[in-house]
Amino acid sequence: xxxxxxxxxxxxxxxxxxxxxxxxxxxxxxxxxxxxxxxxxxxxxxxxxxxxxxxxxxxxxxxxxxxxxxxxxxxxxxxxxxxxxxxxxxxxxxxxxxxxxxxxxxxxxxxxxxxxxxxxxxxxxxxxxxxxxxxxxxxxxxxxxxxxxxxxxxxxxxxxxxxxxxxxxxxxxxxxxxxxxxxxxxxxxxxxxxxxxxxxxxxxxxxxxxxxxxxxxxxxxxxxxxxxxxxxxxxxxxxxxxxxxxxxxxxxxxxxxxxxxxxxxxxxxxxxxxxxxxxxxxxxxxxxxxxxxxxxxxxxxxxxxxxxxx
Numbered sequence: 022x023x024x025x026x027x028x029x030x031x032x033x034x035x036x037x038x039x040x041x042x043x044x045x046x047x048x049x050x051x052x053x054x055x056x057x058x059x060x061x062x063x064x065x066x067x068x069x070x071x072x073x074x075x076x077x078x079x080x081x082x083x084x085x086x087x088x089x090x091x092x093x094x095x096x097x098x099x100x101x102x103x104x105x106x107x108x109x110x111x112x113x114x115x116x117x118x119x120x121x122x123x124x125x126x127x128x129x130x131x132x133x134x135x136x137x138x139x140x141x142x143x144x145x146x147x148x149x150x151x152x153x154x155x156x157x158x159x160x161x162x163x164x165x166x167x168x169x170x171x172x173x174x175x176x177x178x179x180x181x182x183x184x185x186x187x188x189x190x191x192x193x194x195x196x197x198x199x200x201x202x203x204x205x206x207x208x209x210x211x212x213x214x215x216x217x218x219x220x221x222x223x224x225x226x227x228x229x230x231x232x233x234x235x236x237x238x239x240x241x242x243x244x245x246x247x248x249x250x251x252x253x254x255x256x257x258x259x260x261x262x263x264x265x266x267x268x269x270x271x272x273x274x275x276x277x278x279x280x281x282x283x284x285x286x287x288x289x290x291x292x293x294x295x296x297x298x299x300x301x302x303x304x305x306x307x308x309x310x311x312x313x314x315x316x317x318x319x320x321x322x323x324x325x326x327x328x329x330x331x
Contacts, residue, residue: 034071035101037064041077042094045084114309116147123171123314124153126161128225130253131174131297134272135189138321146317157225165302171311172318177296183303187315188296189322194232195274196286197260197267204266205284212242212289219247221256221267233268236290257281268292 040050051061069076074089127135132154143150155161157173162181164170180186196215198205204214222231229246237243250256253269257277260267267274268288278285299318305311 114313120149122151125172126155126157127174128157130273173300175300186298186300188298191294192270192297193294194292195271197283209287210289215289218266219245221248221265222246223253223256232292
């Protein structure tokens with residue numbers, strides 16, 4: 022019932038009423054609002070019908086507001102001010118003054134490669150903007166649409182409709198072995214040496230095969246998987262403390278080789294590349310804060326482009 026009544030109201034009539042309350046003169050109101058005097062008189066007639074009150078009566082050469090018109094002055098200002106706030110353009114996002122929390126779902130690969138540089142930039146540019154990092158789960162893409170997540174870091178595998186994505190970089194693969202590993206005779210490990218030792222497999226989605234196994238299968242070869250993990254960092258620790266070989270995305274491998282007793286080697290076969298992306302829901306596409314956040318993520322990964330091993 023309320024919605025039906027509101028549809029009958031022309032908000033422009035309220036603008037005319039506010040001006041009449043200020044001027045008490047149809048001619049002045051017409052001039053101020055850029056209307057003709059007959060149109061302003063018709064608007065006043067409509068207002069009288071709407072409020073079932075004369076609103077203004079002649080007193081000599083002027084018009085005087087009725088008690089009902091005076092009662093409307095304050096609520097009228099409140100209503101029109103509220104309408105103007107609704108119609109104002111969205112505020113720009115000021116990082117230095119903003120208070121906001123962004124939630125990202127990712128594997129520990131994304132947490133290792135992207136988050137440290139991102140957190141460092143945000144702490145300087147927006148000290149009251151905070152990050153919550155959550156594990157990537159089968160429901161993460163649904164949570165983007167339900168306002169539980171702001172962003173997902175993901176490979177270039179297909180994602181559901183209504184999601185938007187931007188590639189951050191192209192990624193390749195590298196091998197990690199402990200220093201002095203018998204298979205590490207140069208910067209590139211030979212295929213026979215590679216297959217002579219057992220391996221660690223990191224899989225986020227489950228299963229016991231990955232890109233390495235697919236490429237080896239094309240050659241009619243197979244490796245031994247001794248340890249299956251969902252965590253890249255734990256896999257790196259295991260490789261640093263054993264003769265197990267670990268093959269993983271290069272950027273994470275470089276981080277672990279720089280911080281653990283591990284040597285970084287080229288794989289014995291070409292494993293190709295994949296794209297690594299940030300994914301978000303279209304509901305936040307035009308949000309100024311979210312757009313700023315995506316921009317900072319892009320700057321973070323561009324500023325930390327790794328060099329290829331010699």
